[in-house]
Amino acid sequence: MSKEFTFEIDGRLVKAVQGDTIMQAADAAGVYIPRLCDTEGLEPQGSCRVCVVKQNGRSVSACTQPAIADSKVENETEEIQGYRRNLVRMLYHEGNHLCPICEASGRCELQAMGYRLGITQATKYPYLQPVRPVDASHPDIVLDTNRCIFCGRCIRASRDIDGKHVFEYVGRGIHKRVGVNGDRLAQTNVELTDRAIDLATCPVGCIIQKGKGFFAPIGQRQFDHKPISLGVAAVDPEEAE
Amino acid sequence: MAVKQPMNDQERVAFIDQVCRRYQFDRSRLMDILLDIQAELNGIEAPLMEAVAQRLSITRVEVEGMVSFYAFFSAHRQGEIVIRVSNDIVDRHAGAEEVARIFSEELQTPIGGDSEDGRFSLEFIPFLGMSDQAPAAMIGATILTRLTPEKVRTICARLKSGVAPSDLIEHYGDGNNAHPLVCAEVENGIRQRGDVLLCEGIVDGAALDSALRRTPDDLLAELSESGLTGRGGAGFPTARKWRVAADTAAERRYVVCNADEGEPGTFKDRVLLTERADLMVEGMTIAAYVIGAEAGIIYLRGEYAYLRAYLEDVLRQRRERGLLGETIAGREGFDFDIRIQLGAGAYICGEESALLSSCEGLRGEPKNRPPFPVESGYLGYPTVVDNVETFCCAARIMELGGAWFGGFGTGRTTGTKLFSVSGDCARPGVYELPFGITVQDLLDLVEAPDAAAVQVGGPSGQMINSGQFERRLCLEDLPTGGSVMVFSLHRNILEIVDHFLEFFVEESCGYCTPCRVGNVFLKKRIEKVRKGLCGAEDLGYLQELGKTISMTSRCGLGLTSPNPVISTIRNFPLVYAALLKSNGDGLEPSFDIQHALEESRRLAKRRSMIYDPTYDDA
Numbered sequence: 041m042s043k044e045f046t047f048e049i050d051g052r053l054v055k056a057v058q059g060d061t062i063m064q065a066a067d068a069a070g071v072y073i074p075r076l077c078d079t080e081g082l083e084p085q086g087s088c089r090v091c092v093v094k095q096n097g098r099s100v101s102a103c104t105q106p107a108i109a110d111s112k113v114e115n116e117t118e119e120i121q122g123y124r125r126n127l128v129r130m131l132y133h134e135g136n137h138l139c140p141i142c143e144a145s146g147r148c149e150l151q152a153m154g155y156r157l158g159i160t161q162a163t164k165y166p167y168l169q170p171v172r173p174v175d176a177s178h179p180d181i182v183l184d185t186n187r188c189i190f191c192g193r194c195i196r197a198s199r200d201i202d203g204k205h206v207f208e209y210v211g212r213g214i215h216k217r218v219g220v221n222g223d224r225l226a227q228t229n230v231e232l233t234d235r236a237i238d239l240a241t242c243p244v245g246c247i248i249q250k251g252k253g254f255f256a257p258i259g260q261r262q263f264d265h266k267p268i269s270l271g272v273a274a275v276d277p278e279e280a281e
Numbered sequence: 282m283a284v285k286q287p288m289n290d291q292e293r294v295a296f297i298d299q300v301c302r303r304y305q306f307d308r309s310r311l312m313d314i315l316l317d318i319q320a321e322l323n324g325i326e327a328p329l330m331e332a333v334a335q336r337l338s339i340t341r342v343e344v345e346g347m348v349s350f351y352a353f354f355s356a357h358r359q360g361e362i363v364i365r366v367s368n369d370i371v372d373r374h375a376g377a378e379e380v381a382r383i384f385s386e387e388l389q390t391p392i393g394g395d396s397e398d399g400r401f402s403l404e405f406i407p408f409l410g411m412s413d414q415a416p417a418a419m420i421g422a423t424i425l426t427r428l429t430p431e432k433v434r435t436i437c438a439r440l441k442s443g444v445a446p447s448d449l450i451e452h453y454g455d456g457n458n459a460h461p462l463v464c465a466e467v468e469n470g471i472r473q474r475g476d477v478l479l480c481e482g483i484v485d486g487a488a489l490d491s492a493l494r495r496t497p498d499d500l501l502a503e504l505s506e507s508g509l510t511g512r513g514g515a516g517f518p519t520a521r522k523w524r525v526a527a528d529t530a531a532e533r534r535y536v537v538c539n540a541d542e543g544e545p546g547t548f549k550d551r552v553l554l555t556e557r558a559d560l561m562v563e564g565m566t567i568a569a570y571v572i573g574a575e576a577g578i579i580y581l582r583g584e585y586a587y588l589r590a591y592l593e594d595v596l597r598q599r600r601e602r603g604l605l606g607e608t609i610a611g612r613e614g615f616d617f618d619i620r621i622q623l624g625a626g627a628y629i630c631g632e633e634s635a636l637l638s639s640c641e642g643l644r645g646e647p648k649n650r651p652p653f654p655v656e657s658g659y660l661g662y663p664t665v666v667d668n669v670e671t672f673c674c675a676a677r678i679m680e681l682g683g684a685w686f687g688g689f690g691t692g693r694t695t696g697t698k699l700f701s702v703s704g705d706c707a708r709p710g711v712y713e714l715p716f717g718i719t720v721q722d723l724l725d726l727v728e729a730p731d732a733a734a735v736q737v738g739g740p741s742g743q744m745i746n747s748g749q750f751e752r753r754l755c756l757e758d759l760p761t762g763g764s765v766m767v768f769s770l771h772r773n774i775l776e777i778v779d780h781f782l783e784f785f786v787e788e789s790c791g792y793c794t795p796c797r798v799g800n801v802f803l804k805k806r807i808e809k810v811r812k813g814l815c816g817a818e819d820l821g822y823l824q825e826l827g828k829t830i831s832m833t834s835r836c837g838l839g840l841t842s843p844n845p846v847i848s849t850i851r852n853f854p855l856v857y858a859a860l861l862k863s864n865g866d867g868l869e870p871s872f873d874i875q876h877a878l879e880e881s882r883r884l885a886k887r888r889s890m891i892y893d894p895t896y897d898d899a
Contacts, residue, residue, distance in 0.1 A: 126829040130798040208342040210349040216791035221342040
């Protein structure tokens, strides 16, 4: 029998089973903890740090940290939201995120997170403006890593679900990027039907499916109407058909 | 010197096959496979990555992920001889930039590039571990110290005439540096021998002999009584670490020695590896006995590759003497052996879980914790990872007792500590002193009467001012893994801060957002401060950004990387104040109107009517 216990998130009592991460317990209880690299069905990796919470006063990533019985977790406090805003700003400034011309606008989780956290104007950080070549070699897929936020969702999906390991991090530090298994995407065995390419996998406009652009007009997409939260998927499955 | 004929493509693939076979096509030995290929072929180009990937049944991009992570691997073919100049702040102050420039000129090799004839490559590396004999460089695996312009010119002339790097050494250093398997110019620089580690007369095997007479539980109690804490800097109680590893149910357990001494300004493990290797291995062997491990790894930083043959020989001799291998010291069922894992130039691998990733043939990225390595470490088995000095201390404790060891130091930080002192002092080197000594006492010993600032604990530590020299070196006041860098009045504090940030930007693994991106932003803003383009509000920006980085980063690197900025804003406020611009012109401090106007003036061929007050159209 797995052991059940409770703990608090922002004063609200939440149930958990031994082994649950804070994120799993929160999701089950309907409490939203903001996140970018963590998504349903993939091993959590704790890299974006947007899900950072304080557990008994210590900051941890909710997606990887086991819940502790009777602990107090701070989620949407002023302090934590401040860190999250800074983290999301860092991601905006690290890549080229020009929402008005991006196909992902309205279904982009980074954009939606910016809105949710109240980032509505130009921010204080410098823009790094990367110039990485766009890979349009594949007949069905375009890869624009200038929009990549290094969440690793495509890497994990391709490795753990598709069993192909088409994507992997290469380089280190600020020079890190997502590489493909070959000189170009066309040389790999990636396919449109792979989970790695699924519209719900890439949270931004880095992986784009050719011929599917603007499947729903901008302005009529999920996050154009509802803030990113539990149960609001980036892509409405019916629209995407 | 016989000229090595370059291999053709077919021979290169055959060589790769041979290397992969050497490691039984084991994916977890990818570090070793790539190290061997890099050493022989001077680079691991895409077709070679493909050949490795095929043989290990992985994808090429996984191999590329490895090659592009470690500084000592190259995705293109480098020169036959790679020259790496140590670029830490102490080496820079001692003239590292000029050294690199002369290498570059004499060998016709750009810094960060290769010579046209393919013979040489030249690059800076963040820290070689020789700042007590700076400036220093690594030529192939050979280390040359106290470089002067004349010495570099002589070295270059000899390299050009075909002299092998190992034949460049003119005199050997003291102690085991002159050992036939070391043959290094490096000097130990031992300035003060304490009672625990650097004292004479330590008898090989005495600690193990004493330990094997007692039960593991008994030894854990002894270790606990000693109060020994990890010597790498974090200061975690060693007994607790060993206890958890021993108590975690598992089929196998591992003991790993962290000899990836990468924190700029620390070089004491270099001395222990040279002079106390047996003691270190003995500590590891006792740890294996206590936790029930059959295998161990010494993770030796790539910069210390010159010590590898010697350390292999130490292990071999211990096997011959029955102190390592099967049935150790005649005890049935006590089997333990050690392999050496060479690193390849990554500061982050000094972080214990990143070190384990590297041992597993992965990118040197820290792992998510929990589970901690003592519960699930190397290949998922409980693993004790301790610093070189920690294992040496543990061995001494087993011989002479926890109470004896606890008699040194402060109540909370027991024992002696090896301090690596470098920078602006007359006697740089290694000092073994009890924990709790004041900074001033240490400065007196190293003869640094002009010290104006001391960096305690390396770039990730704290910079203190002369009013704080009465503070004590111990966990309860100023913790340090051993690095103490002394700076005199004529050093530029913000140049040092900027340099430390550059170090963190280069050495961040890039796994998590705050460390990967935030450190770049910190550095950019400090550059602006140095140019006089910041106002008082920029200090708030730096502090807030620093706090976000340290509060949200995934491992100790990001937790501590803002320290150079945060500690100097606190301890050297006047240095900042002198550079901050008052907002007199009503413009953003970062905006320099005169600079911005310059191009317009040039194009319009006239001055600004508004901003050039003496403007006269006539």
